[in-house]
Amino acid sequence: MTGLAMVMSISAQAQDKGLTDMGNSQEAKMKNTPLGAVKWTGGFWGDRFGVLSQTTIWDMWDTWNTPWETLDEKGAHGSNGFRNFEVAAGTVEGKHHGPPFHDGDMYKWLEACAAVYAVTKDPKLDALMDQFIEQVALAQRNDGYIHTPVVISERNLGIDSHAGDNTNIGIEIGEDHKKAFASRLNFETYNLGHLMTAGIVHKRATGKTTLFDCSRKAADFLYNFLTNDAAELSRNAICPSHYMGAAEMYRETGETKYLTLAKGLIAIRDSVTNGEDHNQDRHKLRDQYEAMGHAVRANYLYAGVADLYAETGEAQLMKNLEAIWNDIIQHKIYITGGCGALYDGVSPDGTTYDQPSIQQIHQAYGRQFQLPQEAAHNEICAQIGMLLFSWRMFQTTVDPQYVDIIETELYNGILSGISLDGRDYFYTEALRRTKEFPYVMRWPKHRQHYISCFCCPPNTVRTLCEAQEYAYSINKDTLWVNLYGENSLTTKDLEVEQHTNYPWDGHITLTIKKAKTLKSIRMHIPGWSTDMTLKLNGEPILAEDLRQPRKWKKGDTIELDLPMEARLVEANPLVEEAKNQIAVMRGPIVYCLEGQDIEGGHRINDIAIPTDIQFTEKKITISGHEMVALEGDAVLVNQLPWHSNMLYRELRPAKKQKVRIRLIPYYAWDNRGIQDMSIWLNR
Numbered sequence: 001m002t003g004l005a006m007v008m009s010i011s012a013q014a015q016d017k018g019l020t021d022m023g024n025s026q027e028a029k030m031k032n033t034p035l036g037a038v039k040w041t042g043g044f045w046g047d048r049f050g051v052l053s054q055t056t057i058w059d060m061w062d063t064w065n066t067p068w069e070t071l072d073e074k075g076a077h078g079s080n081g082f083r084n085f086e087v088a089a090g091t092v093e094g095k096h097h098g099p100p101f102h103d104g105d106m107y108k109w110l111e112a113c114a115a116v117y118a119v120t121k122d123p124k125l126d127a128l129m130d131q132f133i134e135q136v137a138l139a140q141r142n143d144g145y146i147h148t149p150v151v152i153s154e155r156n157l158g159i160d161s162h163a164g165d166n167t168n169i170g171i172e173i174g175e176d177h178k179k180a181f182a183s184r185l186n187f188e189t190y191n192l193g194h195l196m197t198a199g200i201v202h203k204r205a206t207g208k209t210t211l212f213d214c215s216r217k218a219a220d221f222l223y224n225f226l227t228n229d230a231a232e233l234s235r236n237a238i239c240p241s242h243y244m245g246a247a248e249m250y251r252e253t254g255e256t257k258y259l260t261l262a263k264g265l266i267a268i269r270d271s272v273t274n275g276e277d278h279n280q281d282r283h284k285l286r287d288q289y290e291a292m293g294h295a296v297r298a299n300y301l302y303a304g305v306a307d308l309y310a311e312t313g314e315a316q317l318m319k320n321l322e323a324i325w326n327d328i329i330q331h332k333i334y335i336t337g338g339c340g341a342l343y344d345g346v347s348p349d350g351t352t353y354d355q356p357s358i359q360q361i362h363q364a365y366g367r368q369f370q371l372p373q374e375a376a377h378n379e380i381c382a383q384i385g386m387l388l389f390s391w392r393m394f395q396t397t398v399d400p401q402y403v404d405i406i407e408t409e410l411y412n413g414i415l416s417g418i419s420l421d422g423r424d425y426f427y428t429e430a431l432r433r434t435k436e437f438p439y440v441m442r443w444p445k446h447r448q449h450y451i452s453c454f455c456c457p458p459n460t461v462r463t464l465c466e467a468q469e470y471a472y473s474i475n476k477d478t479l480w481v482n483l484y485g486e487n488s489l490t491t492k493d494l495e496v497e498q499h500t501n502y503p504w505d506g507h508i509t510l511t512i513k514k515a516k517t518l519k520s521i522r523m524h525i526p527g528w529s530t531d532m533t534l535k536l537n538g539e540p541i542l543a544e545d546l547r548q549p550r551k552w553k554k555g556d557t558i559e560l561d562l563p564m565e566a567r568l569v570e571a572n573p574l575v576e577e578a579k580n581q582i583a584v585m586r587g588p589i590v591y592c593l594e595g596q597d598i599e600g601g602h603r604i605n606d607i608a609i610p611t612d613i614q615f616t617e618k619k620i621t622i623s624g625h626e627m628v629a630l631e632g633d634a635v636l637v638n639q640l641p642w643h644s645n646m647l648y649r650e651l652r653p654a655k656k657q658k659v660r661i662r663l664i665p666y667y668a669w670d671n672r673g674i675q676d677m678s679i680w681l682n683r
Contacts (some may be wrong), residue, residue: 003581007014009490010264013219016034016035016153017032017035017204017252018033018034018204018469019201019361019466020032020248020392020395021204021248021252021471022107022310022395023251025251025310025395025396026312026313027310027313027394027396028310028396029307029396029476029625030398030478030480031304032469032546033471033472033491035201035204035205035469035489036117036118036205037489037490038121038471038487038488038489039197039468039487039488039490040468041486041488043489043500043501044504045467045468045486046486047485047626049116049464050118050128051420051421051422052315052461053091053119053465054437054463055121055422056423057109057112057113057125057461057465059423060109060461062548063078063272063373063449064079064082064106065076065082065083066079066080067230068080069575072450073357076096076451077451078625079096079450079454080102081105082132082135083099083167084097084152084393085097085132085135085148086135086141087148087155088135088138089135089136089138089139089157089569090138090155091135095152095156096148096149096153099452100185100191100517101151101455102148102189102454102489103146103195104150104189104192104193104194104195104241104453104455105194105401105457105664106132106458107191107194107197107198108198108459109458109461110118110129110132110133110211111128111194111197111202111257111466112462112466113125113128114129114201114204114313115205115405115462115465115466115469116561118205118206119468121482122460122645123265123680126206126536129172129206129448133202133211133214134210136211136287136540137211137213137214138448140217140218141150143221143421144217144219144221144224145221145360146195146214146251146445147186147191150179150180153349158659159197171206184235184236184238186278187238187239188236189222189236189237189240189242190238190239190240192219192221192222192242192245192610193241193243193244194241194242194245195211195214196215196216196218196242196245196249197215197246198209198211198246198311199212199214199215199218199239200215200248200252202254203252206515215245215249217243217259218247219249222265223258223261225361226265229618231267231268231271233265234272235272236270237265237269237281237347238297239278239300239381240297240304242265243265243300243304243305243307243308244303244388246265246549247308247310249260250311256577260482261329262304262307263308263309263312264309265304266304266305268287269281269329270284270285276346276359276373277295277359278293278294278297278347279293280293280298280301280366282359284563285305286316286320287322288320289327290327291324291328291332292347292365293361294348294361294363294364295339295364295377295379295382295501296338296340296363296379297379298340298365298385298389299385299386299389299432300385300388300547302324302325302389303389304389305321306307306321306392306393306396307392309321309396310396313388319539321389321393323392325389328365328386329401330406330479331369332368332370333386334371334376334378334413334431335431335569335571335583335585335679336408336431337405337408337413337414338378338382338429338431340365340377340378340379340382340412341365341366341371341376341377341384342361342364342370342374342377342440343362343364344361344362344364345360345361345370346358346359346360347359347364363377363379363382370561370574370652371576371578372575373430373431373578373678374430374432374433374434375431375441376430376431377428378413378429378430379429379442379456380413380414380417380425380429380456380459380460382455383413383414383417383429383454384414384459385411385412386405386409386413387409388465390403390405390406390409391406392469395473396407399565400524400525400527401527403524404526404528405526406470406482407483407588409481410463410464410470410483410664411588411649411665412588412590412666412667413429413462414460414464414667416666417429417457418460418464419447419623419671420622420623420625420671421641423449424447424453425447425456425457425460426449426456427441427453430445431675431676431678431679432680433670433675433676434603434604434605434676435676436605436642436644437619438644439499440506446674458469467483469473470482470483472487472496473493473672476517477517477520477549478518478520479494479496480522480524481521481522482524483504484503484560485500485514486499486500486501492514493512493514493515493516493517493518496510497510497511497513498510498511503586503587503589504572504587504619504628506529506560506563508559510555510557510563511556511558511561512552512553512555512557513554515553515554515555518552519549519551519552520547520548520549520550521546521549522541522546522547523546523549523560525543526562526588528588530563530564530581532560532561532562533560533561534558534559535558535562536556536557552627561657562588565584565645566584566591566615566617568583568609568613569584570582570583570636570683571583571680578680580682580683581680581681581682582611582680582681583679583681584609584679586613590664590665590679591630591664591665591679592664592665592666592669592677593607593662593678593681594664594669594672594676596672597629597660597661597664599660599661600659602636603677604681606637606638606639607634607635607659607661607681607682608635608681609634609682609683610633610635611683613633613634614630614632614633615630615631615663616630616643617630617631618630618631620662622664622668627664627665627668628663628665629664630662630663631660631661631663632663632664633655633658633659633660634661634681635656636656637682638654638655640652650672659679666679
C-alpha cells in the first residue's frame with residue numbers, strides 16, 4: 001500500500017468512529033455518531049462553539065506557550081506547559097516548572113483541538129496540533145513512559161531517557177533525580193490516560209497516527225507495568241482517566257491485551273492495603289454502593305467501571321454502578337449538577353465511634369443531603385466526570401434519565417466553568433457569593449485567566465468542544481435524538497437537520513434529508529417536561545408510535561414542542577442550607593440572581609420569592625451572548641443590617657415591600673464584575 005493510500009485508508013476508518021466507539025461493545029445498545037458528523041449550524045451551541053473554536057483554544061495555547069520566567073501583571077509565573085515538553089524532548093534546555101499534572105492537562109487541550117478540527121478542518125489548527133505532538137513524541141521514552149518532570153530530570157542528569165524501561169521505577173539516582181511513580185500525587189497514570197484518549201480522538205479526527213502511536217506506547221507501558229508490578233501500579237490510581245483510556249484503546253485496536261489492561265487496572269484496586277475512602281479503595285470495588293470520597297476521583301472511577309461493564313457484561317458491576325449513580329442523584333448532587341460538595345470532609349463522618357478509622361477527604365462527597373451553598377466546592381472536573389459516567393450508563397441501558405443529567409451538566413455544571421468570552425475559568429462552582437461571607441475560600445469565586453491548578457479549564461474546553469458528539473446516538477436502524485440545538489447530522493446512510501432556538505424556545509423541528517436504513521426515531525423527552533406534544537408531518541403522534549418501525553423518506557418532519565415556563569423548585573428539607581428557599585428553572589437552565597439585578601441595590605439576603613410570582617421573559621445580551629432573563633416582583637423582607645459580631649437577635653416585624661428583580665442563567669453569572677449572587681432565594 002502506498003503512503004497516500006495508507007493515509008486515505010486511515011482517514012476513512014477514522015471518520016466512521018465516534019467519541020466513544022461502543023459499536024462492538026457487548027452491552028452497548030447504541031454507538032456514537034462518527035466524530036465530526038454533527039455540526040452546530042447556529043443557535044445556542046453554535047454561538048458557544050464559535051467562541052470555543054475561534055477564541056478559547058487559541059487563547060489557551062498562549063497560556064500553555066508562556067514560559068515560567070514570564071510574569072503577568074500580578075507577578076505570577078507563566079504555565080511553562082509546552083516548554084516542559086520541549087525541554088523533555090531535548091529541543092531546548094531548562095528545568096521543569098509547574099504542577100505534575102500539567103502534561104495531562106495539555107493532552108486535554110489537544111483533544112479539544114482535535115474535536116474542533118473534526119468539524120472545521122482548519123489547517124492552522126492541524127499545524128498547531130502537529131507542533132505539540134512532535135515534542136510529545138520526542139519526549140516519550142522507548143518503553144512508552146512519559147512524564148515531563150521525570151524525563152527532564154533524567155535528561156539533565158545525563159541519563160538516556162529513551163532507553164528507559166520499567167526497571168527505573170522507584171530507583172533514585174542522586175538527590176536531584178525525580179523518579180517515576182515516587183508518589184501517587186505525581187498523577188502519572190492520570191496523565192497517561194489523557195494521552196491515550198487524546199491520541200485516539202486525534203486519530204479519529206485527522207486520520208493521522210502521530211499522537212495515537214504515542215498513546216498506544218503509553219498503553220503498552222501500563223500493560224507491562226501491570227504484568228510486572230501490579231502492586232505498585234495499584235497505588236498510583238488517582239483521577240483514573242487511564243481506565244477509560246484502556247477501554248477505548250481496546251475498542252480502537254481490537255487487541256485483547258488492552259481489555260486485559262482495563263480489567264486488570266480495576267481488579268488490582270482490591271489489592272490495595274491501607275486504602276482510603278478518599279481514593280475509593282478502602283473497600284473492595286464490588287462492595288461499594290454509595291458515592292464516597294474525592295468526587296473527581298470517584299466519578300472518573302465510575303465512568304471507567306461503566307466502560308468495563310460495557311465490554312464484559314458483568315452483572316455485579318452494573319449493580320454497583322446503578323446504586324452509586326442513584327445515591328448521587330437522590331442525595332448528593334446540586335441542582336446545577338455540581339458534585340463533591342465539601343472542600344474538606346471526613347469519612348465515615350459521624351457514623352462510627354472508631355476514631356482512628358476516620359479520614360480527612362478533600363473535594364468530598366459528604367453525607368446524604370449535605371449540600372452547602374456559599375462554601376460549596378464542586379470542582380468542574382467532577383461535573384465532567386459525572387457526564388462521562390452518565391453517558392456510558394445511557395449507552396448500555398437506553399434509560400433517558402441519564403440524558404437528563406448530561407443536559408444538566410452541559411448547560412449548568414460545566415458551561416458555568418468558563419466565561420462568556422471564552423477566556424476565564426472557575427475551578428470550583430459556588431451556588432452563592434455575598435460580601436458578608438466572613439472568610440476567604442481556598443479557590444476564588446471569580447473566574448481567572450490562569451489558575452495554578454489548571455486541570456479544570458482544558459477539561460471544560462474539551463467537553464464543550466465535544467458537546468455535539470452527544471447530540472445523537474445510532475444503531476443499525478434507530479436514531480436517538482438526545483440533545484436539542486440548531487445542527488445537522490451527516491453520515492453515509494443518514495442526513496438530518498434540526499432547527500430550534502432551544503433552550504430559549506421549546507419548539508424543535510427535525511427534518512429527514514436521507515434515511516437509507518432508518519426505521520425508528522427516539523426523541524428525548526426531558527424529565528422536567530410535563531406537557532409535550534409531537535407531530536409527524538403535521539399530524540399529532542405519540543412518542544411510542546414514533547419509535548415503531550416505519551419507512552422514513554426525504555422531507556419527513558418531526559415537530560416537538562416542550563413547554564418553557566419558569567418553574568419554582570424546592571429542596572428536600574433535609575438539605576438544611578436550602579430549607580425554606582426557592583430556586584428557579586426554565587427548561588434545562590438553572591437561574592440565579594446577581595446583585596445588580598435587584599431594584600434599588602438591596603442585599604440578596606433580604607430578597608424573598610413569592611410562591612405565586614409571575615415571571616416575564618426578557619431577551620438580554622451579556623458579553624455578546626444572547627439569553628432569556630426572567631423578571632418579576634419579589635419581596636423585600638428585611639432591611640436591618642447584620643454585623644459580623646452579631647450571631648442572634650430578636651425578630652422584629654418588617655414592612656414588606658415589592659422589589660423588581662431579574663434572574664439570569666447561572667452559567668452567565670460573574671461576567672459583569674464581582675457582585676453578590678445566589679441560586680437559592682428566601683421563600
